[in-house]
Amino acid sequence: LPEPTSPFTYDGKVGEEKLGELLALGAEKPDLDFKAELDLGNPAKKLDFIKDCAAMMNLPRGGYLVIGANDDGTPAQNATAPTKEMFDSGAL
Secondary structure, three states: OOOOOOOOOOOOOOOHHHHHHHHHOOOOEOOEEEEOOOOOOOHHHHHHHHHHHHHHHOOOOOOEEEEOEOOOOOEOOOOOOOOHHHHOOOOO
16 A cells, blocks of 8 residues: 555655745654653653654654644643753763
């Protein structure tokens, strides 16, 4: 059977317009994962994040991880905002 077509196009864009498009979908997809918060200080959550990154990298066209959104695409309330330092390869 052919793979289902994604309701959005993975184009590598990461701007506000693309974020709005992804959030408007209102649900996670195989190539779209929402994370309410990113806690890299917690080893289990850090491992979960790394697994999600690896899963997206293994998709034929890649995918998106959106930090700061609930599973339904709504903004996560009271979550700690991620910083660019959190994504430094040394931190991971």
